[in-house]
Amino acid sequence: MREFAEEPVLEQSVEDVIKAAQFAPTARDNRAVEFIVVRDQAIKDRLSEAAGQDFVQKAPIILVLASDANKSVLPEFDLALATGFAMIQASELQLGTVWKNIPAGVQANKVREILQIPDNFKFINLLPLGYPLNEPLQHTEAEFEKSKIHYETWTGPKKC
Ligand SMILES: Cc1cc2nc3c(=O)[nH]c(=O)nc-3n(C[C@H](O)[C@H](O)[C@H](O)COP(=O)(O)O)c2cc1C
Numbered sequence: 832m833r834e835f836a837e838e839p840v841l842e843q844s845v846e847d848v849i850k851a852a853q854f855a856p857t858a859r860d861n862r863a864v865e866f867i868v869v870r871d872q873a874i875k876d877r878l879s880e881a882a883g884q885d886f887v888q889k890a891p892i893i894l895v896l897a898s899d900a901n902k903s904v905l906p907e908f909d910l911a912l913a914t915g916f917a918m919i920q921a922s923e924l925q926l927g928t929v930w931k932n933i934p935a936g937v938q939a940n941k942v943r944e945i946l947q948i949p950d951n952f953k954f955i956n957l958l959p960l961g962y963p964l965n966e967p968l969q970h971t972e973a974e975f976e977k978s979k980i981h982y983e984t985w986t987g988p989k990k991c
Contacts, residue, residue: 832927833886835961840891844924848960851920852896852913863902864913867895867946874945881941882931882957890959895942897952906953914956927963930956 849866857863869875870892879888887893896913898906914930921928933939933956948954982988 832963832967833929834964835890835927836964838962840926840961844926845892847924848917848920852917855913855916857909858903858905861903863899864909865897869893877945878942878957881938881945882933884931886929887931887957887959891961894958894960895946895954897948897954899951900953901951907955910955914958917958921960926960927967928958928960931959932956
């Protein structure tokens with residue numbers, strides 16, 4: 832889902848998405864994830880350039896999750912799970928998201944500078960958020976690969 836409608840996202844929906852992310856489990860219950868909600872077009876333009884993908888500037892909102900590495904021993908895992916929770920809640924609200932990976936290094940340094948994220952906070956992605964322009968493609972039963980399920984051991988019987 833990389834094409835967004837112009838329709839603005841309700842403030843309540845943004846809050847619900849963040850609430851779901853905040854309620855995701857964290858290592859040792861550190862609860863160190865914080866959030867930046869970016870709506871400003873000039874900032875989105877800069878993020879898009881830093882991230883190298885156009886859809887970043889076209890989404891109504893860019894949500895950024897950042898975890899305090901002074902409080903979490905596993906900030907990247909916390910962030911990945913919180914992102915997943917945010918994505919599921921967004922889809923419940925008919926909102927589309929796409930995980931835009933931000934690798935450590937040049938891209939992350941640019942994003943950190945643009946958003947003025949403190950050095951002790953880690954982030955792993957940008958999460959564009961908005962109503963999909965087109966009906967999102969649904970996964971189908973045919974895509975479900977039962978052959979990837981192993982029972983009891985890797986080489987065990989293929990069905991329970
Ligand atoms: C860890 C991770 C990193 C991803 N990084 C990017 C990315 O940098 N750019 C992008 O366009 N999509 C990225 N995606 C989105 C996947 O490409 C997308 O989920 C996949 O194409 C399947 O599409 P669907 O989620 O609509 O089924 C990423 C997804 C994950 C889970």
